[in-house]
Amino acid sequence: MSAGQAFDAWRALVGRDLLTEARTMRSLPAMVLFAVTTFVIFRYGLDRTQLSGSLAGGVLWTTLLFAAVLGINRLFVSEREEGGFDAFRLTPAPANVLLAAKVTSLFVYLVVLELIVVPIFALFFLPEFSSLLPLVAVLLLANLGFSLLGTVVSSMAVNSTARDLIVPLLLLPLVVPLMIAVTGASAPLFGPEGPGYERFGEWLMVAALYDGVFLLVGYAVFEFLLED
Amino acid sequence: MKTDAPQTPSKSGRPSSLRVVSVLTVLFLVVGFGLVFFWTPMDADQGFKQKIFYLHVPLAIVALAGFIAAGVEGYRHIRTGDARHDLNSYVFIHISVVFGVAVLVTGAIWAQASWGKWWVWEEPTLVSFLIVFLLYCTYYPFRYAIEDRDRQARYASVFAITAGVFVPLNFIAVRMAESVIHPRVFATAEGGLPPSMMWTFLVCFAGIALLWVTLVKLELVGKRVNGQMSRLRRSLGEESAPAPGTRRVSPQAEV
Numbered sequence: 005m006s007a008g009q010a011f012d013a014w015r016a017l018v019g020r021d022l023l024t025e026a027r028t029m030r031s032l033p034a035m036v037l038f039a040v041t042t043f044v045i046f047r048y049g050l051d052r053t054q055l056s057g058s059l060a061g062g063v064l065w066t067t068l069l070f071a072a073v074l075g076i077n078r079l080f081v082s083e084r085e086e087g088g089f090d091a092f093r094l095t096p097a098p099a100n101v102l103l104a105a106k107v108t109s110l111f112v113y114l115v116v117l118e119l120i121v122v123p124i125f126a127l128f129f130l131p132e133f134s135s136l137l138p139l140v141a142v143l144l145l146a147n148l149g150f151s152l153l154g155t156v157v158s159s160m161a162v163n164s165t166a167r168d169l170i171v172p173l174l175l176l177p178l179v180v181p182l183m184i185a186v187t188g189a190s191a192p193l194f195g196p197e198g199p200g201y202e203r204f205g206e207w208l209m210v211a212a213l214y215d216g217v218f219l220l221v222g223y224a225v226f227e228f229l230l231e232d
Numbered sequence: 233m234k235t236d237a238p239q240t241p242s243k244s245g246r247p248s249s250l251r252v253v254s255v256l257t258v259l260f261l262v263v264g265f266g267l268v269f270f271w272t273p274m275d276a277d278q279g280f281k282q283k284i285f286y287l288h289v290p291l292a293i294v295a296l297a298g299f300i301a302a303g304v305e306g307y308r309h310i311r312t313g314d315a316r317h318d319l320n321s322y323v324f325i326h327i328s329v330v331f332g333v334a335v336l337v338t339g340a341i342w343a344q345a346s347w348g349k350w351w352v353w354e355e356p357t358l359v360s361f362l363i364v365f366l367l368y369c370t371y372y373p374f375r376y377a378i379e380d381r382d383r384q385a386r387y388a389s390v391f392a393i394t395a396g397v398f399v400p401l402n403f404i405a406v407r408m409a410e411s412v413i414h415p416r417v418f419a420t421a422e423g424g425l426p427p428s429m430m431w432t433f434l435v436c437f438a439g440i441a442l443l444w445v446t447l448v449k450l451e452l453v454g455k456r457v458n459g460q461m462s463r464l465r466r467s468l469g470e471e472s473a474p475a476p477g478t479r480r481v482s483p484q485a486e487v
Contacts, residue, residue: 156390156394161374161377163378163383163387164374164378164387165377165378166377169373170373173370174367174370174391177364177366177367178367178395178398180363180402180406181398181401181404181405182405184406184409210405213401214401217401221393221394225393225394228386228389229386229390231386232383
C-alpha cells in the first residue's frame with residue numbers, strides 16, 4: 005500500500021468518525037456538559053469565585069482530563085459493536101492507519117471541547133484573559149498526549165469485559181507525568197499579576213518528550229492490539 | 233502449544249536450580265543483615281534509623297528492574313508469540329508488585345523515623361514509586377477483564393511494554409516537579425559513602441535480588457506443576473475442570 009493510499013484510508017476513517025459524531029453527538033455534548041458541571045462543583049468544593057496560579061491550573065486540567073476520559077471510553081465502541089474492526093481488517097491498510105485516524109479524531113474532539121470549555125473557564129474564574137493565548141501551546145501538547153495514550157488505552161479496554169472501568173484505571177497513572185508538565189507550565193500563566201513564563205519552555209519540552217515517546221510506543225504496539 | 237507428550241521442564245523452572253538460588257538467597261540475606269547490624273557505622277545524622285536504607289533501597293531498585301524486565305519479556309512475547317515470555321512477564325510483574333508494597337511500607341517507616349511524617353510529598357523518588365506502583369496494580373484487573381486467552385496474553389504484553397517505557401519518564405517528570413532536594417544517601421555515593429556501608433549495601437542488594445529470583449522461580453514452578461496437573465487430568469479423561477484452588481484465568485505454563 006502506497007503512502008497516498010494510506011493517506012486516503014486515514015482521511016476516510018477520520019471523515020467517518022467526525023461525520024458519525026456530528027450526526028449522533030455521542031461524545032462531545034457529554035464531555036462539554038461534564039466539564040461545565042465540574043467547574044460549578046469546583047466553585048463550591050473550593051469555595052472560590054476566582055482562581056489563580058496552580059489552583060486555576062489544577063481545576064482546568066483535572067476537568068479536561070476527566071472530560072477526555074468520557075470521550076476515550078467511547079472511542080472504539082462503534083468499531084466493536086458494529087463490526088468496524090472486522091471491516092478494517094479486511095482492508096489492506098496497515099494497523100497504524102487506524103491508530104493515526106483515531107488519534108486525529110480524538111485530537112479534534114479535544115480541540116472542540118476546549119474551544120467551548122476553556123472560554124467558559126476563563127469567564128467563570130479568571131480576572132483577565134491574557135493567559136489564554138500562551139495556553140494554546142500547552143493545550144495542543146496535552147491534547148496530543150491524551151489522544152495518543154487515549155487511543156492505545158481505549159483499544160486495549162474495548163475488548164475487555166469492563167471497558168468503562170479499565171480506561172480510567174489505566175489512563176490516569178499513565179498521564180501523571182504529562183499532567184505534571186502541563187500544570188507546571190500553566191500555573192505561572194494564571195499568575196495573579198498577569199501571565200508568567202517561569203520554566204514554561206522547560207515544561208513544554210517535557211510534554212513534547214512525553215508525546216514523542218508515546219508516539220513511538222503506540223506505533224510499535226498498535227498492530228498487536230488489532231490482531232484477532 | 234498444548235501437547236500431552238511428556239514435558240522437559242525448561243531451565244528457568246528446574247527445581248534443583250530453585251534450591252541453589254534459595255540457599256544463596258538465605259546466605260546473602262543473613263550475611264547482609266549481619267553486616268548491617270554489626271559492621272556498618274551508625275549514621276551521624278540519623279543514627280540507627282538509617283539502617284532501613286539497606287532494605288528499602290535494594291527492594292525499590294529490584295522492583296523497578298523487575299518491571300523493566302517484564303516489559304522486555306512482553307516485547308519478546310509479542311515478537312515471537314511464545315507463551316513462555318508472557319508467563320515470565322506476568323510473574324515478574326507479580327513479584328515486583330509484592331516488592332512494591334514492601335518498598336512503600338519501608339519508605340513510610342523511614343519517612344516517619346527521619347522526618348516525623350508517614351508520607352512526604354517532597355521526596356520525588358518515593359512519589360514516583362507510588363505512581364509506578366499504582367499503574368502496575370491495574371495490571372490484574374486489566375488482564376482478568378479480557379476473556380480470550382491469546383488476546384489476554386497479547387494485551388498484557390502491550391501493557392508491560394507501555395508501562396516499562398513509562399517508568400523512566402515518570403521519574404524524570406516527578407523529579408523535575410520538586411525543587412526541594414532532600415539529602416540523599418546516594419548523592420554522595422562516589423565520595424561520601426564509607427566503603428563498609430557500600431559493601432554492606434551491595435551484599436544486601438545481591439540478597440534482595442536473589443530473593444526476587446527465588447520467588448519468581450517458585451512461582452514459575454508452581455505454574456508449571458499446575459499446568460502439568462491439568463494436562464494429566466485431561467489425559468485421564470476427566471473433563472478439564474479446574475482443580476480447587478487454581479486461579480481462573482492466570483497464565484499457566486502449558487509449554
